[in-house]
Structure formats: C-alpha cells, structure tokens
Amino acid sequence: MKYRLIALDVDGTLLNDEHELSERTIETIQEVHDQGCHIVLCTGRAPASTLPILQQLGLEGTMITHNGAATVHADERGQTLVNEFAFTISEIEPMLDYVRREGIHFDVCTSFNMYIERISEYEKQMYQKFLINPKLVTNVSELGLPIVKFTLFSQHELDRVQKEWEEQKLYGHMRMIRSGDLFIDVMSAKANKGNALKALAATLEIDPSEIMAIGNYYNDLEMMAFAGLGIAVENSPEGVKEAADAVTSSNNDEGVREAILKYCL
Template sequence: MKYRIIALDIDGTLLNDQYEVTEATIRSIERIHRAGTQIVLCTGRSPENSIPIMNKLGLEGVLITHNGAVTVQTPGFQVLHQFSFPIGKVEPLIRFCREQEVHFDVNDAEHLYVERAGEEEAAMYEKYMVRPVVTADVLQLRQPMVKLTVFGSEERMDEVERQWLESGLPEGLVMIRSGVHFIDVMLEGVSKGTALEKLAEQLQVGREAILAMGNYYNDIDMIEFAGLGVAMDNSPDAVKEAADLVAPSNNEDGVSRILQDFCV
C-alpha cells in the first residue's frame, strides 16, 4: 500500500526523550517525501514551535497544530483554517486557575499568552521553544483564542482534571490530556483527527491512504481515523488499544522503522 499522507505527532513520537529527531528518522522521512508522500505534522504545539521542526526535516507543506484547532501552510505562515472562541468563553476556568494557583496560558493561532511564569514554567517554555507573551490580564485580550492550557505536576493535573470533570466545563468546550503535565481546553469537536479528516477531504485522499502515528490520548482519534493507525511503544495502554499496531518507542527510532516497513 502506497500511503499518500503520513500524519506524525511530534512529542513522544517524532522526537525522542531528548527532544531530538534522529538522523535515521530524518533519512526515512526524506526518502518517502521524495517519493511523493505528504508528511503532515499533527501536534498539540503551536506553529511557533512546530514549524522549526518541519524546517529541520527539510519539509514544506501543511501542519496541524494546537491539537487540530489551527491548520497552517508553510513556507511562511498562512492559516488555512482555525476553530476559535472569545476569551470570555474560558473566563471561569481562568478564574479557577488564578484562585488555585494553577499555571495556565491561552493561545491564539500564532502566539501564547501568560500572566506570569516562574522558574519551572519558564524552563518548560524554553524546552518546548516557546516565547510567551506576558500580559497583565489575559481576559482583556480581544483576538479569538484556540486553546487554554494548564500545566503542573502529574498529581496536580490529575486533581484539576477530576475537579473539572465534576463541575463541568463551559458549554461547547472539552478538555483533553495532551501530556502527563498538560491539560488542553478547546472547542468541542476539535481534534487532530477531525483536522486530519478535513485535510484529507480537501486533498481528495481516502482514509485508507493515510498512516498516522502518535503516543498519547490526544492522538487516539487521529490513529483511529487513519487507514493504518500506529501507537508508539511508549504510549499508554488506551492508545495502544486504539491502534492497528504498536511501533518501537520514540527512543528506538520507532517512526523510522515503521516508515521503512510500510512506506519504502
């Protein structure tokens, strides 16, 4: 089967635990890209810190960012579509975070905004190659937002998730655990999978011609939509159960090995 689209999650999938793309993975991607297959990075990251990874791979084209909320075209920065909401939509959640001293940020299509960032948060943003815009009160922002993210220890995020499940989110919003230390809140119905499906329709590519690889809960619907859905060995069990097969981990060149087996 010649896959026409390869959809790749970034963190925990394309990148190893040192946040590197290995040379073996770069060579495999270059080979199948030259053969005419489109590589689409599908990530919870913003365009700001995912486009540099695409550049490192020597690719141009489409990226699905913010867990499906923003799809952009490179080179440059052209927003193809976005799913956004006014900042007031998440005001109750922001006030919760302020009262409970839970770190949060809000994102529009291009930028990430914070009210504060301590040493731990600053180190996290640096690791993910993000330059937050510090603003005194994010509720005064007027541009449409695509995502609210909260960050903290696994135990703290477990507790926030529990409280928000019990109290309920504002109507029309959903939350997803995009990492052990992160919870994302977006519009209901927005996901990597729905964005990938929309892109496939635009490109007139059937799902059977799509291979998708990921490692976390925010990758499940993308994995389930693809003709061949692959979970990394470093995935939680629920992600593996949703996949057609399990690849070696992100520290074992899992992406490269799957591409070699199914796309070369």
C-alpha cells in the same frame, strides 16, 4: 505506495525524550517524501515551535497545530492560516477564575501567539524546551482575540483538576483533553487532530485508507482512528496502544522510522 499521507505526532512520537530527531529518521522521512508521500506534523505545539521541526526535516507543507485547533501552511513565503476552531475568552472565564485562585500555571493561544499572566523559572524552562516564547500580559481576559487553546501546566495538580472539572462540567460545551502527563488542554468541541486531518485530506483528495498516523497519547486517538492505519509508539499509555491498529518501537528507538520502513518503503 499504499499510503499517500503520513500524519506524525511530534513530542513523544517523532522526537525522543531529549526532544531530538535522529539523522536516520530524517533520512527515512525525506526518502518517503521524495517518493510522493505528504508528511504532516500533527501536534499540540503552536506553529512557531512546530516549524523548526519541519525545517529540520528539510520540508515545507501543512502543519496541524494546537491539537487540531489550527492548521497552517508553511513555505518560503511564510506561514498562512488554513483553518482554525476558535472560541472567545468569555467562554473559559469560569476556568480562568479557578486556575488563578488555585495558582495553577496556564496559557492561552491564538493560532500564532501564546499569552501568559505570570511565569516562574520552572515554567520558563518548559517553554524553552518546546521552543516557545510566550507574551506576558497583565490579564488575558482583556485580549479580545479569538482563542484556539487554553492550557494548564502542573507537575502535581492535574489529576485533581481533571476530576473536579469533569464532575462540575466546568468546561461546559468546550472540549477538555489530557495532552500529556503535565498538560490539560481546553479547546472548541470541534477541535481535534482527527477533524483537522479529515479536512486536510479532503482538500488533497486523499482517502482515509491512504493515510498512516503515528502518535503516543490520548490526544492522538482521533487522528489514529481516522487514518487507514493508526500506529502507537511503544511508550504510549496502554489505552492508546489498545486503540491502535499496530504498535511500533518507542520514540527513543526510532519508532517512526521503523513504521515507515515497514509499511511504506
């Protein structure tokens, strides 16, 4: 088999718009896994909300989570942190001041937990959809924990926020990415799916030419570029499809299954 590792984005790529996995996709992934291919979920999700997807696939193994900021191995013994790109709360205080002042919802994540200062019914539904159970605290600035991701969530404000933060360089030496239409993530400058995949591939002694990566959004570009074959699903923005080596069907039309059948089986 030409590809020894398949890196899969989850939301908008592996899952359909109802956040579901098709049975045929599960069967195809299990088939290629049984032939010796490593399946690695590479997602903006936390480990706790990624693990149920891995289990639904009937697999164990390594997950690249928080958009590359935390790599976690999961097996019957539990979850073990393999690598993280962390930062301190003090490094994002100017941004925390901004979102508090503007009333924009945010959360901060350690590798294994998420913390919020407030929540409405709309945000509660969003977290439930992504299988997330955040911890409510009075002030995240008092956590004193290594943070791997700071996320903004809004239906209408993020284009303005992104523009203002880029003009003001409010994120400083950090990395700001748009991980979805409704999300902005701020992480360590070293944290991205490509760097995490590169580190994992080195551990497994797998050459980039032996890796296929499938994604749907701008936070997938680094892993698609690192892989020997980077594939975008049809529902990706045009910029993502243009950067890809190939395009497969949409997440609602089993695009991941189609790509595995075409290039691996």
